Amino acid sequence: MKATFMYGAGDVRVIEVPDPRIVEPTDAIVRVVRGCICGSDLHPFHSLRASETGQHMGHEAIGVIEDVGADVRTLAKGDFVIIPFHLQDNTCAFCREGVHTSCIHGGWLAGGQGEALRLIQADGSAVKVPGVNPDTADDALLGSLLTLSDVYLTGWHAAFMGRVAPGKTVTVIGDGAVGLSAVLSAKEMGAERIILMGRHRVRTDLGREWGATHVVAARGAEGVAEVIELTGGEGSHVVLEAVGHMPAYEQAYGIVRPGGVISRVGVPQYEAASVGFGSLFGKNATLTGGPAPVRAYIDAAIPKVLNGEIDPGRVFDMTVGLDGVPAGYAAMDAREALKVMVDPTR
Numbered sequence: 001m002k003a004t005f006m007y008g009a010g011d012v013r014v015i016e017v018p019d020p021r022i023v024e025p026t027d028a029i030v031r032v033v034r035g036c037i038c039g040s041d042l043h044p045f046h047s048l049r050a051s052e053t054g055q056h057m058g059h060e061a062i063g064v065i066e067d068v069g070a071d072v073r074t075l076a077k078g079d080f081v082i083i084p085f086h087l088q089d090n091t092c093a094f095c096r097e098g099v100h101t102s103c104i105h106g107g108w109l110a111g112g113q114g115e116a117l118r119l120i121q122a123d124g125s126a127v128k129v130p131g132v133n134p135d136t137a138d139d140a141l142l143g144s145l146l147t148l149s150d151v152y153l154t155g156w157h158a159a160f161m162g163r164v165a166p167g168k169t170v171t172v173i174g175d176g177a178v179g180l181s182a183v184l185s186a187k188e189m190g191a192e193r194i195i196l197m198g199r200h201r202v203r204t205d206l207g208r209e210w211g212a213t214h215v216v217a218a219r220g221a222e223g224v225a226e227v228i229e230l231t232g233g234e235g236s237h238v239v240l241e242a243v244g245h246m247p248a249y250e251q252a253y254g255i256v257r258p259g260g261v262i263s264r265v266g267v268p269q270y271e272a273a274s275v276g277f278g279s280l281f282g283k284n285a286t287l288t289g290g291p292a293p294v295r296a297y298i299d300a301a302i303p304k305v306l307n308g309e310i311d312p313g314r315v316f317d318m319t320v321g322l323d324g325v326p327a328g329y330a331a332m333d334a335r336e337a338l339k340v341m342v343d344p345t346r
């Protein structure tokens, strides 16, 4: 079968690999119905050290169960499932506390940009979607369900950890698919004002449709000054950082209001950062965020997609078959595509 591997910065290849098989009795094999390329895939696309083994790509997927191991209790061949980008047993101490991304039996999904994948901890990892036939459902519905694997619920996690609530001013840094999902989530949670910091018109227009009341295209000190001015000199109660690079973090502590919260979901491309008097401490600011425990939020999100309350799949603006995956990476990297869906059946 075909799968996507990255062998170094900018080097994405779709190659032929052996079909996945059950290894542990808690495994399942999933035929991928749709996968996609994540904004966070662009980080290794820029910086991955070259290797001969390569990195198996694709951590977002919806699919159909093809086979289950002897200990899998809740899934059967033919079930249509969403697979969160982090896999988990959904029973350990950290899972019970809602931090599924720290599951002691967990791991990261790979293979979503391919024809099939091996799923560990299948009972805890795959989430069944009742009443949808993936072979006849339209791409809009499949796309929205696919965003529950990562992007929309990562935006939701940002807003949840940021304690977004009615009356709050929320600033979202980044107009990528996660940033836009954070806008949508902040709106759902009742934010009064949502300032979207981004400079790509097509994206910020979708952000406005989803609830952004203001768009700030400027970055750095200029962008900070604009947000401070928009908030009457006070700053933003909540800042949702959906980029991951240092300038975005610097923007975040520049615009957060005294006593406010910075919630980061952009994968940080740094370990050391300012936390002292001039950044967080002086403002009594809270810094939170991390990889989204999608499993904690997905059960509540599925009905909202099925009943049409939200349509987070609108972040997809390009679809490729497996052979088009390398071009999909290039299009996202060049900002020609917001988010690329991968349809292995094409």
Ligand SMILES: [Zn+2]
Binding pocket: 088, 089, 090, 091, 092, 093, 094, 095, 096, 100, 102, 103, 104, 105, 106
């Ligand atoms: Zn666990």
